Amino acid sequence: MTERAALFLDRDGVVCRALVRGNKPFPPRSLQELDILPGVKEALQKAGAQKLVRIIVTNQPDVARGTLAREVVEAMHDRLRSELEIDDVLVCWHDDADGCACRKPKPGLLLEGAERHGVDLAKSFMVGDRWRDVEAGARAGCRTVWIDCGYDEKSPSTPPDHRCHSLAEAVEWMGASAQR
Numbered sequence: 001m002t003e004r005a006a007l008f009l010d011r012d013g014v015v016c017r018a019l020v021r022g023n024k025p026f027p028p029r030s031l032q033e034l035d036i037l038p039g040v041k042e043a044l045q046k047a048g049a050q051k052l053v054r055i056i057v058t059n060q061p062d063v064a065r066g067t068l069a070r071e072v073v074e075a076m077h078d079r080l081r082s083e084l085e086i087d088d089v090l091v092c093w094h095d096d097a098d099g100c101a102c103r104k105p106k107p108g109l110l111l112e113g114a115e116r117h118g119v120d121l122a123k124s125f126m127v128g129d130r131w132r133d134v135e136a137g138a139r140a141g142c143r144t145v146w147i148d149c150g151y152d153e154k155s156p157s158t159p160p161d162h163r164c165h166s167l168a169e170a171v172e173w174m175g176a177s178a179q180r
Contacts, residue, residue, distance in 0.1 A: 005123035007047045007174070008110050008142065011058035011089075013129030013149055014167055015040055015080065023152035025129065027060070029068065034076045036083065039168040044085045046171050052125070053117045055088045056080065057109040059132070061095040088113060104128075105135035110142065127170045131156040143177070145170040 011027075012018040017035040018025035028034045047054055056077075062068035070093065077089045090109045092102040102108035114121050126137025127145040134156035137144040146160035147170065162173045 003123075004053055004117065004119050005051070006053040006055055006113060006117065006119040006121075006125070006142075007171070008113060008124065008126040008137065008140075009054065009056050009086075009167070010104075010128035010130065010133045011056050011080075014127055014133075014147055015056060015084070016076075018129070018149070020149075020151070023150070025149065025151055027062065027068075028076065030072060031075050031079060034079060036080070037167065039166055041084055043167040043171040046168075046175070048085050050171075050175055052174070053088075053113075053119055054086045055090060055113040055117065056086055057090050057104070057113060057126075057136070059092045059094075059104050061092075061103070063093045064095040064098060087117065104132040105139065107136050107140035110136060110140035114140070125170075125174055127167060134158055134160045145173065 009015055013025050017037055044054055060073050063070045090113055092109060094100040094103050121141040124142045125145060126142040128134055129147040129149050131154050134144045134146050135158055138158040144160040145162045146156055148163055164170050
């Protein structure tokens with residue numbers, strides 16, 4: 001069994017700003033709307049210093065719905081790769097109706113990331129701002145962190161291991177919990 005651990009990250013609301021309308025989160029619609037949140041770059045550097053493999057795992061159902069071009073999403077990910085210390089970006093391009101194994105709350109993206117990067121899921125973390133992220137992490141066997149943005153939607157049904165308000169806070173907790 002491998003000794004590597006990963007930091008799995010949701011994209012919108014964790015790494016970059018979700019567009020909030022009516023107290024509900026929506027993804028950026030263009031490269032110009034992609035706004036990396038304050039403190040993310042430093043938090044990812046700190047996670048790297050903790051020897052965590054950093055993998056973004058994101059649902060992008062607007063591509064399946066035909067309301068956002070895949071090329072736009074890929075350009076956003078190219079920008080994130082160029083500006084941030086991340087090791088991979090894994091995307092579910094499906095909508096719920098597709099019944100795929102990769103759409104969170106199913107753990108498919110995390111399982112793929114673990115296999116691709118030789119990661120031990122029990123030593124890893126999933127950080128997200130929505131119930132789907134926490135549920136996917138729990139189903140994959142990761143410790144989970146919920147960034148509570150106060151959205152008007154259901155909370156995770158599986159209690160997260162930690163609750164905070166930013167990726168920086170999450171990474172700080174991970175460092176402390178790894179030393180216990």
